Amino acid sequence: MKSTMQKRGGLVLMLAACAGLGACASQPQTMYQWEGYQPHVYSYLRGDQKSGPDKQIAEMEEDLQKIRAKGNTPPPGYYAHLGMLYASIGNNSMMLQNFQAEQKLFPESAPYMNYLLSNLKK
Template identity: 30%
Template sequence: MKLTMLAVFVLTIFVSGCATTEKPMYDYGTYSESFYAMKKDAGAETVGEWKMALENIINESNQEALRVPPGVYANLGYIHLKANNTEKAISYFEQEQQTYPESEIFMSNLIKKSNLQGNDKL
């Protein structure tokens, strides 16, 4: 009898431990694959694919009511900064800062440097 009860108890714990109904906090989608492709073969095409992957992550996160993963807004902002689209870059840096307050110091520094870069064009 004790052995049967122990077996049922262990089986119950095992089955309940495997079942989860919680939604993930966030989903990185194809972030890793597209980032690796860009680093492996840097060029306008792979940067464009990485940019599209980041935009897809943001769109899918919004559709699924998930938090946009850490660094996605910042990476997208960096792509825009490299393309001399300072306003859009700052917008994404600010979104990263709002979503992840712990990034405030780093994002604030990027925003300041981006503003300086944008003012150099004037």
């Protein structure tokens, strides 16, 4: 009977130690910093007239500065969306710059960025 109690005590002690170590673990770092990216995309796709391209560009550029200041990376699509906003106001040089930034950070986006650029030239 005593050996069963010792086994249970050891098990309880081991579980308590595991729980204690788990509580000490640090929070995982996110891979990207999103800031207001998702609401901007949603607003754009909804065709929200209150938040026109100029306002969204200004807010996204400001968010980009915050992301860079913290040493983080914007999420996939951030530069592409910003480029699309610049294209919508006719600023093709900034559009191209943002599409190239998207391709540099996320090489898998190259086919789509090239597709968008080829359609722009037509």
